[in-house]
Amino acid sequence: MIIPEIEFTxxxxxxxxxxxxxxxxxxxxxxxxxxxxxxxxxxxxxxxxCGKYTPEAEKALFDRVNGSENEAMPVCLxxxxxxxxxxxxxxxxxxxxxxxxxxxxxxRDYWNLGIGxxxxxxxxxxxxxxxxxLQMELDFVEGNARARALYEKMGFRITGVKPDxxxxxxxxLLNEYAMIKKLHSPxxxxxxNT
Ligand SMILES: CC(C)(COP(=O)(O)OP(=O)(O)OC[C@H]1O[C@@H](n2cnc3c(N)ncnc32)[C@H](O)[C@@H]1OP(=O)(O)O)[C@@H](O)C(=O)NCCC(=O)NCCS
Numbered sequence: 542m543i544i545p546e547i548e549f550t551x552x553x554x555x556x557x558x559x560x561x562x563x564x565x566x567x568x569x570x571x572x573x574x575x576x577x578x579x580x581x582x583x584x585x586x587x588x589x590x591c592g593k594y595t596p597e598a599e600k601a602l603f604d605r606v607n608g609s610e611n612e613a614m615p616v617c618l619x620x621x622x623x624x625x626x627x628x629x630x631x632x633x634x635x636x637x638x639x640x641x642x643x644x645x646x647x648x649r650d651y652w653n654l655g656i657g658x659x660x661x662x663x664x665x666x667x668x669x670x671x672x673x674x675l676q677m678e679l680d681f682v683e684g685n686a687r688a689r690a691l692y693e694k695m696g697f698r699i700t701g702v703k704p705d706x707x708x709x710x711x712x713x714l715l716n717e718y719a720m721i722k723k724l725h726s727p728x729x730x731x732x733x734n735t
Pocket of ligand 1: 581645651654657658686
């Protein structure tokens, strides 16, 4: 899905752009994937696992997502640099098409500038435009207070915990928390059939 381009002002006064990824973004995307993997434990990959990200794989990903009707991957650029990526996607199956999954990560130098808020707002707008989507879902890793604060501000609430879902290289085990944001008006729940 291609999203309309949005320009906005960061908390430090610079201008940022959110738009769908383009072929010219491939080098920036590869740099972003590598850097973000090394900056925080809250991204689910280590830098040594980034070898699978090649220009060809990114081109195929951009083409697939931009051409998809049930997935979008807005990127954020500041002064021409790709600094953040988020995505929203949902199944087309009748029993699960009411659930959209979202994810987001921004380079550390660009945290706390309002980019996360703006990108999450865009993901919510995309989901709200789909009449079938009733809830948005995400997970965050134990200790990620910044992400939790952002998600709660945007209307997500914790619904569950997956104990020891993440294992770091030093053996540390971390819980993962599931969050859901409800959209639209709740529909009637079907009678339970046994
Ligand atoms: C989590 C993340 C997406 C947030 O994006 P961001 O651009 O920094 O978010 P914003 O600047 O829009 O908002 C951050 C909010 O958290 C608040 N915040 C910052 N640090 C905080 C902390 N330690 N505890 C609680 N709240 C905090 C800020 O005050 C701000 O709230 P406000 O707008 O009401 O003032 C970003 O930090 C990131 O990419 N982190 C690394 C990857 C990651 O953790 N991704 C999420 C995986 S689930």
